[in-house]
Amino acid sequence: MITANLWRLGTVPEAIPLEEAATSADAVMVLTVEAAPDDAERVHRELQRICGDQLTLEMVADLLSPDELPEVKQFGEGGHIRKVSSFGVRPLATEPKGDSGLVFEPIEFLAGDRWLIYHWQPCRAYLLGYAEPGDAEAQSRDDIENEVAKRWVDQGGQTPGDLGVLFLYELALGYTKARKTLWACLNDWEQEFYSHPTERDPIEFVKPLTELHRLHGQLYRRLAGLNVPRERADSGWFTNVHLGATALRVDEIIDRSLRNLSGFSDSLRQSVSLTQSYATVRHFALAEEQKKATEEQKKATEKLQHRFEVGAAVLLVPTLIAGIYGANTSLPGGGHWSGFVAMVILMVVGSGTAYTLLERGRGPDQVVTQAARTAPVNEPLS
Numbered sequence: 001m002i003t004a005n006l007w008r009l010g011t012v013p014e015a016i017p018l019e020e021a022a023t024s025a026d027a028v029m030v031l032t033v034e035a036a037p038d039d040a041e042r043v044h045r046e047l048q049r050i051c052g053d054q055l056t057l058e059m060v061a062d063l064l065s066p067d068e069l070p071e072v073k074q075f076g077e078g079g080h081i082r083k084v085s086s087f088g089v090r091p092l093a094t095e096p097k098g099d100s101g102l103v104f105e106p107i108e109f110l111a112g113d114r115w116l117i118y119h120w121q122p123c124r125a126y127l128l129g130y131a132e133p134g135d136a137e138a139q140s141r142d143d144i145e146n147e148v149a150k151r152w153v154d155q156g157g158q159t160p161g162d163l164g165v166l167f168l169y170e171l172a173l174g175y176t177k178a179r180k181t182l183w184a185c186l187n188d189w190e191q192e193f194y195s196h197p198t199e200r201d202p203i204e205f206v207k208p209l210t211e212l213h214r215l216h217g218q219l220y221r222r223l224a225g226l227n228v229p230r231e232r233a234d235s236g237w238f239t240n241v242h243l244g245a246t247a248l249r250v251d252e253i254i255d256r257s258l259r260n261l262s263g264f265s266d267s268l269r270q271s272v273s274l275t276q277s278y279a280t281v282r283h284f285a286l287a288e289e290q291k292k293a294t295e296e297q298k299k300a301t302e303k304l305q306h307r308f309e310v311g312a313a314v315l316l317v318p319t320l321i322a323g324i325y326g327a328n329t330s331l332p333g334g335g336h337w338s339g340f341v342a343m344v345i346l347m348v349v350g351s352g353t354a355y356t357l358l359e360r361g362r363g364p365d366q367v368v369t370q371a372a373r374t375a376p377v378n379e380p381l382s
Contacts, residue, residue: 001039002046005030009158012149021050028160029115037064051115059083063110066121069225072237084109084164084237087222088171090140091181092125100185101127102178102215103136104222107171109164111238116160118167126218128185128211144170155246161238165247168237172253178219179260185212186267193275206275213268220261227254 004021005013007028023029029050035043040061048055059075067085075081088105106121125136148166157163189208228236233251234244241247 001033001035002043003032004050005032007152007157007163010153010156012153018046023050023052023114025114027114028158028163030163031115031117033063033117033119035064035119037061040064047117051112051117054081054112055110059110063108063117063119066106067108070222071225072228080113080239082109082111082164082238084111084168086168086171086226088140088144089174089178089219089222091177092127092136100181101125101130102181102219103139104218105138105140107167109167109238111160111164113240114160116163126215128208128215140174151246155243158242159240161241162243164238165234165241165243165250168250169246169253172250175219175223175253175257179257179264182212182216182219182261182264185215186264186271189271193271209268209271209275216261216264216268220258220265223254223258223261227251227258230255 002018004016004018006016006024007013007030008026013030021029021031031047031050033043033047040057043064044055044057044060047060054076056075059081062073062083070085070087072085073083075083085106085108087107090103090105092101092103103123103125105123108119108121110117120138120141123136123138124133126133144167147170148163151157151166151170152163155162155166157166185208189212228251230248230251233247234241237247
């Protein structure tokens, strides 16, 4: 639950049994805690034996409780004890067509005059396509601690503040990779947008942008919470920092990442506007297709109706003639084949005449109707 290491100037950390751990004037006592917030009292008793009465239960409880966003708190007289919450981040991308997103690894520090306590919080994964964050396994903690140990020797770290700044620097190196992941996801979206057929539903394009916006917000808010003014880089996070150049480098990485993410936000808004324009064009195209389909359907209906009208009129004449010849009256040719021939001739001539008259009468009406549709409307003179 608690491990102890002595960090001396110019040497790699030395692991020591917890029962032998004690602060020293020529070394920094580093204590790593793995515990839940409910264990705060028990952890406080163990740590107070090493760090002294200046370490309070409030500090330990704050250390073990995860913070939503990075922050810096001051304890003790003059704020000489600092509680700093930071985070590491790594991109998550599995191939082929696997989950993509960011995994955040929060870490909290408590730094006194000759001791530094730190506690890794549970990892949280924010993945594209998932509404809520999920748990993730820690992968880079050992690598970070090993790199910090190397820089401690190379740069001549001396104080808990130096060690804290070295941790912040190693964590900050992952911020560049994280924002590059966001840009890569946006670039993939653009490629998909321009290469996909136009029949695709615009809502399918909006959803990935919404998820990218959420992911961008998670990274940006954490960086903004960690950021300090440039002139306070060597004292804004930890006190008694001798590695001022490293502290400035951390602040520079954070500032550059924030500027880059602001540019990403602008590009994201442009992509949303592009999607809105596509949706508008798609809407008009669908409306035009529906209009054409309606007009064609109307024409087909009118044509069918006219055919029924012509058929009824053509059949009406023979029916009329047959009815006349079937009447019980005297008619020319009655009772002879000449009367039958005359009836058939009258039916054919009458039907043909009716058909010709109907078709001729339909033509001018259509021309007039079409002209009325296309003719400009003259506004009255004022």
